[in-house]
Amino acid sequence: MQDSLTSQRRRSLLLAAGATLVAPLAAHAQASGDEIVIGGSIPMTGVFSFAGIGINAGISDYVKIVNDAGGVKGRKIKYVPEDTGYKVDVSVAAFKKITSQNKVNLYYGDSTGFSKTINPELERNGNIMMAGASFATELNDPVKYPNQFLVGPDYTEMFGILLNHIAKEKPGAKVAFVYSDSEFGRDPIDSSEALAKKLGLTVAIKIMTQAGSVDVSGEVIKLRRAAPDYTIFHGYILAPIPEFITQGKQQGMTTKWMGTFWTMDSSTVMKMGEAGDGFMGVMPYRYYYDTSAKAPMLDKIRQMRPEYQSTAYIQGFLAAMLFVESAKRTLDAKKELTGKNLKAALNSIKDFDTGGLIGVPITIKGNSIPVGRVYKADMKTQKMVAASDWISL
Helix, strand or coil, rough: HHHHHHHHHHHHHHHHHHHHHHHHHHHHHHHHHHHEEEEEEECCCCCHHHHHHHHHHHHHHHHHHHHHHHCEEEEEEEEEECCCCCCCHHHHHHHHHHHHHEEEEEEEEECCCHHHHHHHHHHCHHHHHHHECCCCCCCCCCCCCCCCCCCCCCCCHHHHHHHHHHHHCCCCCEEEEEEEHHHHHCHHHHHHHHHHHCCCEEEEEEEEEECCCCCCHHHHHHHHCCCEEEEEEECCCCHHHHHHHHHHCCCCCCCEEECCCCCCCCHHHHHHHHCCCCCCECCCCCCCCCCCCCCCCHHHHHHHCCCCHHHHHHHHHHHHHHHHHHHHHHHHHCCCCCHHHHHHHHHCCCCECCCCCCCCCCCCCCCCEEEEEEEEEEECCCCEEEEEEEEEE
């Protein structure tokens, strides 16, 4: 009898202890259910860390701004990044880890390779909308990639912005495409050649090199013979662009040199030194130091971070802004935060003001934001200055 009383007492003590343990766990589960979670495969180390560090800071800062203002409909945003070293397998492992430990609604991916690899998993999961560092043309397909979007124009659209600018500035101009022997490099070449013809431009030559080529003297000779009015580089960050420009100028070339997004950060272009003076390219966002027009979001960024922030930072910041706007619209419509609903909310964005990060209101119809502007390097002031109006395709 005594034994059964003792075991009964023990059992009720255990149940009581269990209940006290369960209560905070239940409260925690409820609280984390109320959070809107952004996961991130972010390359904080490795070859792409120069961008990853900026992207991470941009997402973190926008999340802080939203949370300091009370969150989204009373729900806080939680940002959970993992370093990937810019390796697809590590990125996939990071995705699995983050999504197994959190109810993730939004995700930032570090590369085209990762975006393509994880796509079936996004469709299977059904609860996540994703953006990332990639501007690959292939991802700009709402049928194949229904839960993903690009935080700017795709690479073909970037060429489109440059070619439209060229056609306006010098009708009938001769252009050259110089690109790296990589998926990134080859991406926009064929479709852009067709567009050039459509705009009445001539593609005088196409030159493919290794991504970080050192010796380009043979290629420069071919380029000089083709005598293009404009030369567009794509699929590189920096090398071998300065080498092409230096040798080209030494050989009397008068072509205008141009680049695409990943070459166009201010700090990258300034590394070209004297050779880079007048270097032009496409940028979907305003630069950190651009005070030429009202941009309250840039003012806020400059307050938070008084030192220069890269275009990768702006990209991360804008990705977080569009994530939050999509979540807000989904909740306003009293819908669940699923990948499909979030993407539908994103695609309802029409004439949206980014606080001046992009110089015109944006409308997101498919998977990209086909807007940009041509900027030009001014080595005297060490800044990129506008060389065109905002161009919307």
